Amino acid sequence: TSKIPPIKEEDLQELLLTLPSEKNLDGTNSLYLYQGAWMSAYVLRAVYSFQRHFIAQDTDIIVGSMPKSGTTWLKALAFSVAKRHIYGPKESPLLTTTPHELVRFIETDLYSKDQQPNLEQLPPPRIFGCHSHYANLPESIRISKCKVVYICRNPLDQIVSFFQFAHRFKQDGTPFLSLDECCDNICRGVHSQGPFWDNVLGYWKASLERPDKVLFLKYEDLKEDIVSNLKKLAEFLEIPFTDKEEKEGVIEEISRLCSFDNLRNLEVNKNGVRPSGAPNSAFFRKGEVGDWANYLSPSMAENFMNIVKEKLAGSGLTF
């Protein structure tokens, strides 16, 4: 492990004073703009340590995403594919352990509990969840042979999912930003791990430049055809499904195990709370494509999508 000491509380407070800050969607914590990404002080402290202390191993798998883009699903899928030679779908730890405990978040779990967690003893392949922008990942992730799998989602569904999620676990009495105010912030890129376009574009461009390093997936594509996306994932991880596995229906079994209905109804995902304060159950809401239309007015949606289109223009990435 690195010998660099963790950030002192007073140094963190001093750093925060130098950063642009804005209200978070839940009306409480300030969001700070740190290295081009908006985040709470809680997350910033963890990111600071993660960047300085994390040492990637060639066998690592990083599950990257904007919050509320299908991270829970991709964690379950990546775990099931990468560890299938240890646990078959019928004895999967996913049946008794939430995906967020098996694939822990770097920013809101590992590095916020302990500024220098001991991760070296974890059995390979180690799999971590991460919401940071690609450009802000520690260099060792980019230079090692570890794999990065990213999931993104239609930004309108992502906004609505985030708004609903934040409502589920807000405990104090401070007023929440209205959906209108949230949309206004999001149009300016001010939301957890935003701007949306910078988060997705970092991984999108990396996936084009280094397709062996970064796999870029879309929630909607997984919904439409989970089997071919699971095959793509296994090939990318260099552990393709064998003909025998295909014949035995292993791919279908993994997709059933990780399906929204299956995971949501497991006892372990109905109870308990994550270190961030979010109940496990809050990660399973509707799991649908297009639910935004039940919450956002056509003009709100159009306004935001025009900004997204402009920001993504020329990249080849569309929603």
Ligand code: A3P
């Ligand atoms: P909704 O709020 O639209 O229902 P994240 O995992 O990144 O926090 O994203 C959560 C979103 O993914 C929620 O969307 C949640 O319901 C959905 N989700 C969780 N598990 C899923 C699964 N196994 N399959 C499909 N969607 C899932």
